[in-house]
Amino acid sequence: MNPTDSHSNSHPLNINGVQRHLPLFKVQPDLAIAVLNILGDTELTEAAAAALQQRMADIDFDVIVTAEAKSIPLAYALSVHSGRPYVVLRKNYKSYMGEALSTETLSITTGKTQTLYLDAKDRAAIQGRQVALVDDVVSTGSTLAAMRTLMAQAEAEVAAVAAICTEGNAEQWAEVIALAHLPVFPLSA
Numbered sequence: 001m002n003p004t005d006s007h008s009n010s011h012p013l014n015i016n017g018v019q020r021h022l023p024l025f026k027v028q029p030d031l032a033i034a035v036l037n038i039l040g041d042t043e044l045t046e047a048a049a050a051a052l053q054q055r056m057a058d059i060d061f062d063v064i065v066t067a068e069a070k071s072i073p074l075a076y077a078l079s080v081h082s083g084r085p086y087v088v089l090r091k092n093y094k095s096y097m098g099e100a101l102s103t104e105t106l107s108i109t110t111g112k113t114q115t116l117y118l119d120a121k122d123r124a125a126i127q128g129r130q131v132a133l134v135d136d137v138v139s140t141g142s143t144l145a146a147m148r149t150l151m152a153q154a155e156a157e158v159a160a161v162a163a164i165c166t167e168g169n170a171e172q173w174a175e176v177i178a179l180a181h182l183p184v185f186p187l188s189a
């Protein structure tokens with residue numbers, strides 16, 4: 001690495017002309033990832049939503065579904081661009097969520113198992129509908145698998161999977177509509 005390069009500990013990302021340098025973050029003793037955090041980044045979120053909406057223009061979907069937390073602004077922006085409502089799968093159960101559905105997922109950023117809940121009202125909103133699953137980064141596929149499980153339980157059909165970035169093994173994510181691919185960074189112990 002070049003010590004004079006101020007971005008030597010980052011990975012470049014360009015979405016629809018919006019440039020960012022993603023900081024590298026160690027998530028396991030032997031692995032770092034380039035962290036994409038769109039929270040607070042209206043310009044990047046907007047650029048991504050506009051580009052994804054274009055890529056999804058020919059897909060017939062009724063509802064956008066995302067999981068807490070970092071991708072919520074993307075789902076909101078895509079909702080505005082596409083005119084479709086969005087649903088958020090939650091990480092904590094609240095009493096107002098009624099007869100929610102739930103399933104487990106393993107997070108690469110925390111290394112911990114998490115539960116995803118589908119609120120009873122959202123369950124009714126997607127039953128028998130075509131959904132687009134949306135995430136900021138599709139990485140290990142654990143969140144995506146949990147989202148698919150909940151969609152099957154709720155009798156919703158997955159019409160598309162879309163993300164700002166795929167990560168890791170690009171071939172594994174050929175089905176994902178994505179705007180960029182992030183490598184992972186093996187570290188020597």
Ligand SMILES: Nc1ncnc2[nH]cnc12
Nearest residue numbers: 033034035036108137139
């Ligand atoms: N590169 C990444 N940035 C943010 N969240 C992630 N989750 C998995 N990979 C990620």
